Each structure stands twice: as structure tokens, then as C-alpha cells.
Amino acid sequence: MGEIVLEQVTKSFGDVTVIPPLDLTIEDGEFTVFVGPSGCGKSTLLRLIAGLEDVTSGAIRIDGRESSTIPPAKRGLAMVFQSYALYPHMTVRKNIAFPLRMSKMSKAEQDKRVEQAASVLNLTDYLDRRPGQLSGGQRQRVAIGRAIVREPAAFLFDEPLSNLDAALRVGMRLEISELHNRLKTTMIYVTHDQVEAMTMADKIVVLRSGHIEQVGSPLELYRNPRNLFVAGFIGSPKMNLIEGAEAARHNARTIGIRPEHITVSAEEGQWSGLVGVAEHLGSDTFFHVHDTGLAETITVRADGEVSFKHGDRIYLTPRTEFMHRFDEQGLRLP
Amino acid sequence: MSTKASRFSARLMLAPAVILLLAWMLVPLTMTLIFSFQRFLPLRGGFQGWVGFENYIRFVNSSAFWPAVQTTIIIVGGVLLITVILGILLAILLDQPIWGQGVVRIMVIAPFFVMPTVTGLVWKNMFMDPNNGLLAYLWRFFGGDPVVWLSDVPVFSIILIVSWQWLPFATLILLTAIQSLDSDQIEAAEMDGAGTLSRFWHIILPHLSRAITIVILIQTIFLLAIFAKIFVTTQGSFGTRTLTYLIFQRVLESQNVGLGSAGGIYAVILANIFALFLMRIVGKNLDR
Numbered sequence: 001m002g003e004i005v006l007e008q009v010t011k012s013f014g015d016v017t018v019i020p021p022l023d024l025t026i027e028d029g030e031f032t033v034f035v036g037p038s039g040c041g042k043s044t045l046l047r048l049i050a051g052l053e054d055v056t057s058g059a060i061r062i063d064g065r066e067s068s069t070i071p072p073a074k075r076g077l078a079m080v081f082q083s084y085a086l087y088p089h090m091t092v093r094k095n096i097a098f099p100l101r102m103s104k105m106s107k108a109e110q111d112k113r114v115e116q117a118a119s120v121l122n123l124t125d126y127l128d129r130r131p132g133q134l135s136g137g138q139r140q141r142v143a144i145g146r147a148i149v150r151e152p153a154a155f156l157f158d159e160p161l162s163n164l165d166a167a168l169r170v171g172m173r174l175e176i177s178e179l180h181n182r183l184k185t186t187m188i189y190v191t192h193d194q195v196e197a198m199t200m201a202d203k204i205v206v207l208r209s210g211h212i213e214q215v216g217s218p219l220e221l222y223r224n225p226r227n228l229f230v231a232g233f234i235g236s237p238k239m240n241l242i243e244g245a246e247a248a249r250h251n252a253r254t255i256g257i258r259p260e261h262i263t264v265s266a267e268e269g270q271w272s273g274l275v276g277v278a279e280h281l282g283s284d285t286f287f288h289v290h291d292t293g294l295a296e297t298i299t300v301r302a303d304g305e306v307s308f309k310h311g312d313r314i315y316l317t318p319r320t321e322f323m324h325r326f327d328e329q330g331l332r333l334p
Numbered sequence: 335m336s337t338k339a340s341r342f343s344a345r346l347m348l349a350p351a352v353i354l355l356l357a358w359m360l361v362p363l364t365m366t367l368i369f370s371f372q373r374f375l376p377l378r379g380g381f382q383g384w385v386g387f388e389n390y391i392r393f394v395n396s397s398a399f400w401p402a403v404q405t406t407i408i409i410v411g412g413v414l415l416i417t418v419i420l421g422i423l424l425a426i427l428l429d430q431p432i433w434g435q436g437v438v439r440i441m442v443i444a445p446f447f448v449m450p451t452v453t454g455l456v457w458k459n460m461f462m463d464p465n466n467g468l469l470a471y472l473w474r475f476f477g478g479d480p481v482v483w484l485s486d487v488p489v490f491s492i493i494l495i496v497s498w499q500w501l502p503f504a505t506l507i508l509l510t511a512i513q514s515l516d517s518d519q520i521e522a523a524e525m526d527g528a529g530t531l532s533r534f535w536h537i538i539l540p541h542l543s544r545a546i547t548i549v550i551l552i553q554t555i556f557l558l559a560i561f562a563k564i565f566v567t568t569q570g571s572f573g574t575r576t577l578t579y580l581i582f583q584r585v586l587e588s589q590n591v592g593l594g595s596a597g598g599i600y601a602v603i604l605a606n607i608f609a610l611f612l613m614r615i616v617g618k619n620l621d622r
Contacts, residue, residue, distance in 0.1 A: 052521050073527035085518035089540040099526035099537070146526070 002063065002076075002153035002186035003028045004049060008059035010070075011044055011210075018044050018208040021058065026154075026188060026203075031180050034190045035197040035233070036207035042190045043128045043158055045207070049188065050079050050156050064152060073102075078147035079156040082163065086131040086146075092118075095147045103150075113189055118147040120179075129207035137168045144179070154186035161196065173199060194234055198222070205231050226297035231255040231256045237286055237299050239324070250331055259286060259301040261322035266308075269315025273298065273309045289316060359484035364604070367594035379590045390595035398580055403604075405489065406576040410557045412493035413500060414550055421504030421549065422542065426534075428505070429512045439509075446502040450562035457495045458484065458567045495563050500556075504549045511545035512538065551612040558605055577601050586601075 004026040018041050049060060051072030059097040060068040067075050078099075086095050093114055094101075100110045118124045121141040131139055140160060147155055155275040157176070161169045177200050178315040180187050191197055197204050198218045206213040206221065206229070209269045214226040218234075225231035232238050239256045247255045264287070265268065273292035278285055282304050289298045300316055308314055327332040370389050393399060426437060447451070461468050463485035470480035483491040515538065520534040523533045561578050564570055569581040580600060585594030 050525060051525070072521075072525050078520065079525045081518045081522060083516060083518045085516065086523035087519060087523075087537060087540075089543070098523070098528075102527035102532060146522075150526075325478070 003061075004154060004188070005055070005059075005061040007050070007059045007061070008046060009045075009051065009060060010056045011041075011048055012056045017210065019048070022210070024212065024215070026186060028186055029184050031187045031189065031200060031202045033197040033201035033203070034188065034194065034205050034207055035194055036213075037233075038186065038192055039209075040207045041210040042192075044209050046156055046158055046190045047187060048078075050077055052079075067159045069297070076153040078149075078150050078152035078154075079158065079162075080140075080143045080147050080160045082159040084131075084143040084160075084163075086139055086142055088131050088256050091128050091130055092123060092134070092142050092145075095131065095142055096123075096149055099146060099207070105146060113149045114145075117148045120182075121145050121146070128239055134165050137172060138173055139173075140164065148179075149185075152185070154188060157187065157189040159190055159192070162193075167318075169196075178201065181189070184202065193234060204234075206233060220258075225324065226332055226333060227287075228254060228256070228326050229334075230311045231324055231326070237301075240296065241300050242296055242298075243296055244295055247325075250325055251325065253328045254326040256326065257318045258322065258323035259299045261319045262298070262300040263317045263319065264300055264302045264306065264308075266312075267315060267316065269317040271298070271316045271318075272313060273316065275310055275312045276316055278308065278310065280304070287314070289314065292316065357409075362478070366595045366598045370599050371466060372564040372592045374595075376590055376591060386591065388615060389592045390599075393584075393593055393596045393600065393601040396608070398575060399454045402575050402577045402580040405573060406558065406578070407558070408489055409493055409496065409574075409576060411498045412490075413557055416493065416555060417500045417504040417553065418546055418549060420501055420605050422539075422546075424501070424505045425508035425512050426538070428509050442505055443502045445499050448499065450499065450560075451566055453499050454495060454563040454566035457491075479525065484568050485572055486569050488574045492560075492564060492567065492574050495567070496557065496560055500553055500565075503553070507545050507549050508542060511542050515541050547615055551609075553604065554608055554612060558601070558608070577604070 006022060006024040008023060009019060010017065011022050022045070034045060036042050044053065044216045048055050048068075051067070051070065055068045058068070059066055062075055062077070087098065090098065094115055096114045099109045100113060105113075114127070115124070118127055120146060121136070123141055123145060126134060126138060126142075131142065134142065142148055143160070160176075161172050162171060173196060176187075176189075180200075189196075189200060201218055203214050203215065204218055204221055214221060214230045216224075216250055221230060221234045225234060225239075228241065232241060237259050237260055240262075241256050243254050247253060271292045271294065273289040276288040276290050276297065278287050284304055285302050285306055287300050287308060288300060289300060292298055298316060302308075327333050332334045361483050371384055371386060373385045373388075375382060376382060392459055413584065424442070427436070428442065432438065446457070459467070464470050464480045464482045467480070467483075469483070473480045481487065519537055519541075520533060528536060559578055560576065562575065564574055564579050565582075568574045570576075570583060575583070577597070578601065581594050581597040584590050588594075
């Protein structure tokens with residue numbers, strides 16, 4: 001069980017308001033991702049839920065129980081830190097058992113749970129090592145193990161993968177998703193990486209300077225971004241945002257079209273331009289096209305086999321059914 | 335620094351420093367060794383022949399030897415105990431965010447800059463004097479009889495004075511160690527249900543263990559040689575005669591250089607045994 005409800009939660013540090021009044025409901029068993037650029041207040045929000053920071057006003061209800069004044073340990077939440085925060089002088093076994101030891105659980109039960117968590121996380125062979133002797137991915141798993149054994153109402157992850165190299169990050173991403181499917185426990189995951197958000201989340205919460213910009217499933221956010229910020233933040237590479245005469249032609253202040261929704265041709269199209277940088281990923285190629293008559297450089301995605309060179313003239317046609325229109329305030333037009 | 339020529343020139347340039355250091359250490363040590371096998375009384379004609387190990391046997395068999403060793407151990411142990419425990423507590427206190435932190439930290443270090451002789455005299459005359467001392471006033475204020483510190487509880491007084499001087503050193507090293515503790519670890523422990531005491535015991539103290547061994551190691555080396563504070567306060571009377579002080583008395587008060595030198599060699603051996611033990615403990619701690 002782990003439904004978390006935030007009601008009119010605010011947080012200020014002195015005169016600086018980090019979180020203006022904010023309402024959010026996280027359903028039981030949901031994998032929720034807080035995503036936003038650095039400094040948007042996502043980590044602060046997580047720490048408020050964890051109890052590591054006090055709310056300035058408002059209520060946090062965990063399973064219906066008002067928790068904003070309860071100390072962190074009593075909230076029944078477990079947290080995985082960006083730095084892993086393992087205890088360097090303890091073996092892996094003692095690290096994982098630490099929360100159980102603190103709750104005065106019997107030694108036998110402690111051992112049982114540690115063994116269980118270790119086998120889930122493939123750590124059985126490393127139980128007697130110290131964190132210093134483990135690789136980054138293994139340390140991450142120990143940190144998760146320390147969270148699992150407590151059988152918390154919800155897991156809180158604070159950018160847990162940002163210290164890992166790219167290959168390991170993809171692997172751990174799968175493992176955490178796998179873990180969520182198995183445990184069916186509420187998870188709140190903070191990241192600045194929209195790829196992590198898109199691939200893992202049931203629900204994404206996009207934050208900017210403490211405000212919730214949009215809440216929704218990954219595809220909802222991808223298909224119907226509520227405003228320019230979300231449109232620009234979700235999706236990789238970024239959506240092309242075009243202003244000026246071209247936008248006015250569509251009765252909007254700004255129009256947005258994703259690189260994957262533009263057809264590329266060597267012969268004809270709506271816009272013509274010169275190929276600048278071409279990024280070959282193998283499966284796809286991204287062309288940065290300039291001199292199209294638009295103020296902005298346009299990014300387009302083409303099949304990996306399409307080979308234009310720097311300086312080639314190409315023709316682009318946006319697929320209007322996927323075009324997004326935004327008004328003066330940056331809000332989406334229907 | 336890997337070609338033959340550069341290695342050779344490196345050795346050449348290091349040589350003067352190494353030779354100077356060796357000479358600085360070896361000459362006095364060798365002279366002490368030579369004196370320790372002689373009967374050498376400066377006021378009665380100086381050299382009076384070789385005596386083998388007689389000085390060594392006399393030094394150990396003198397009634398002052400074992401009490402001196404005991405006093406040394408009590409003083410060193412007492413000071414270590416006080417400075418480490420209070421040092422940890424003070425370090426934790428100074429780590430808290432307070433107004434005027436910088437100034438407070440500098441003030442805390444101040445006693446360490448006071449010369450040992452001055453420290454001894456200040457404590458003797460300003461604090462511990464049974465008539466005019468500050469502590470005497472304090473005792474009288476509460477209606478007590480002033481303690482005659484230096485003759486009633488002389489060893490404790492010495493420990494107090496030395497601790498006062500060395501506490502800043504311990505505090506400073508432990509403070510930097512505490513500041514290097516990852517705050518995530520404390521927060522993780524908090525989430526894991528560890529209370530203030532558990533956090534101290536399971537997280538902070540183990541984190542400090544390395545710094546504590548370093549404090550103990552460095553302090554022991556210096557504390558074995560305390561002299562000035564004893565010289566200006568009790569002059570080694572009332573059971574405050576440490577090994578160092580005993581050697582001083584043998585050489586300068588009894589004018590028996592041979593006997594004092596033998597004591598000096600004992601002190602060297604004792605210090606090395608200590609150092610060996612501590613190095614092994616530190617080495618073990620530094621492995622992690």
C-alpha cells in the first residue's frame with residue numbers, strides 16, 4: 001500500500017520560494033517520475049515526501065495518514081540516493097541489514113530478508129565485501145537492496161543512475177522497471193533525463209521552477225504537450241519550434257513539429273534547405289537543416305540508410321496531422 | 335622522472351637533504367649511545383672509564399624508574415582520553431551551522447599556539463593558585479575549600495593543563511574529518527530509522543576512526559616528550575616525574591650524563607614500541 005497525496009504543499013528557503021502551492025496524487029503501485037531541468041525543485045519535492053526537509057505549509061498524506069510532521073523513519077518510505085550513500089565501513093550484508101537492525105528485528109529474520117534481497121539483486125556472492133570493492137552498478141544494487149528489505153510503502157529514487165556509465169544505465173533502468181513489475185510497490189523516481197522518464201514511468205510529472213507543468217503518461221505527454229515547455233522537454237531530439245510567418249500561416253504564435261514527423265526528400269517538399277551537421281546513429285540519422293527560409297534550424301529524423309552530405313539541398317515536408325500549435329502564452333491550441 | 339640521467343640527478347639533488355637529516359639524527363643518537371656506556375660525571379672530571387651495561391641496570395633498578403614509567407603512561411593515556419572524547423564532541427558541536435562560525439573556530443585553535451612554558455605558568459598562577467587562582471575563587475564562590483591543585487591532585491592537574499593545549503589539535507583534525515562525511519550517509523541512516531545516538535555510533539564514529547588513530551599517533555609521540563609544563567609547575571615532585579623528566583634530573587640535577595643517556599636510550603626504545611603498535615593500527619585503518 002502506498003498512496004501519496006500532496007495538498008497545497010509549499011517550501012521556502014528563507015525568502016526564496018522553491019515550491020509554490022502544489023497538489024499531486026500518486027496512486028498506489030504507480031511508477032511516477034519527476035522530471036525537469038536542474039534546479040526545478042524535483043529533488044526538493046522528493047525530500048519533502050521523504051521527510052528530509054520540512055514542508056513550509058500544506059499536507060502530505062501517505063496512505064491517508066497526515067505525515068508532514070512525522071520523522072522520516074516513521075513514514076515507511078525507503079530512499080535510494082544519487083551517491084548511493086552506502087556505509088563504507090560495513091560489509092554489503094551489514095549495509096542491507098542496517099534498517100532491519102535499527103528496527104530491532106530478530107537476527108534470524110534479518111538474515112532471511114537479506115539473503116532474499118541479495119538473491120533478487122544478484123548480490124549473493126558479494127555479501128561479505130565492502131562497498132569500496134564493488135563496481136558502480138553493484139553499489140547501486142546494494143542501495144536498492146537496503147531499500148527493499150524494509151518492505152516500504154513506497155520507494156524514492158533520487159537520480160539513482162546519473163553516476164553510472166551509459167551502458168550500465170540502460171541495464172539498471174531495465175532492472176528497476178523489472179523490480180517495479182515484480183514488487184508492485186509505489187515508486188517515485190527523480191531524474192533530469194527525459195529518456196529515463198519516458199522509458200520507465202507510468203506517470204510523468206514535468207516540473208519547472210517548482211510548478212507542475214503537466215502530469216500524464218509518457219505517450220500523453222509526447223502526443224499532447226500542454227505547453228511549449230513540455231513540448232520542448234519531452235522527446236529526443238527536441239521538437240522543432242517555429243515562430244513567425246510560418247506559424248502565423250497556421251493561426252498560431254508558435255508551431256511545433258517533431259523531427260520524426262517531417263518527411264525528407266531530395267526532390268520536392270514544402271521547405272527547402274541545406275544540410276548542416278548529420279548525426280548518424282546507425283538506425284536513424286538526424287540532419288540539422290538550415291537556410292530553409294525559417295529563422296530556426298530544423299532537425300529532422302531520417303532512416304539510417306538515407307545519406308545526404310553536408311551542404312546538400314534537401315526538401316522537408318511536415319506532416320500536418322502531427323503538428324502542435326501554441327498561442328502567445330505558450331499554451332497548446334486545440 | 336624515468337630516464338637514467340634524471341634519476342641520477344634526482345638522487346644527487348636529494349643527497350644533501352638526506353645526509354643532513356641523517357647527521358642530525360645519528361650524531362646525537364650515537365653520542366647518547368656512547369655516553370650510556372660510560373661513567374661520565376661532568377662536575378667530577380668527566381670521563382671516568384667504560385662501564386658496560388651498568389648504567390642501564392642502575393637506571394631500571396632505581397626506585398624512581400617504574401613510577402616514572404607509570405606516570406608517563408597515566409599522563410599520556412589521560413590526555414589522549416580527554417582530548418579524543420572532548421575533541422569528538424567539540425568537533426560535532428563546531429560542525430553545526432552557527433553564527434560567527436569562522437571566529438569561533440579560530441578561537442578554539444588558540445591554545446595550541448601558546449608556548450608550553452607559558453601554558454604551564456598561566457595555569458599554575460592564574461587558574462590553579464590556591465589563593466589568587468580563578469578556580470580558587472570559583473570554589474570559594476560556591477562555599478568550597480579551594481583545591482591546592484598542584485600538590486593535592488598533581489597528576490590530574492598536569493593532565494588538565496596538557497589536555498587544554500592539545501584539545502584544539504584533536505578538535506581540528508576531527509572537525510575536518512566530520513566535514514568530509516557525506517551528508518547523504520547521515521540522511522540515509524535517518525531514513526533507515528537510526529536515531530541520533532545510533533547515527534553517531536554506527537555512522538559518524540566509524541567514519542572518524544581513521545582521524546582518531548592519527549590524532550592518537552601524533553599526540554602520543556609529542557606527549558611522551560612533555561617537559562616544559564612539568565618543569566614550570568611541579569618540577570617533577572608529587573609523583574609527576576615522567577620518564578623524560580627523570581632523564582633530565584639524572585643528567586642535569588645529578589650531573590650523571592652516563593646514567594641519563596641510558597635512560598634516553600630506554601625512552602627511544604619505548605617510543606619506538608609505541609610507534610610500531612600505532613603504525614600497525616593506523617595501517618590497518620588506512621587500508622580501507
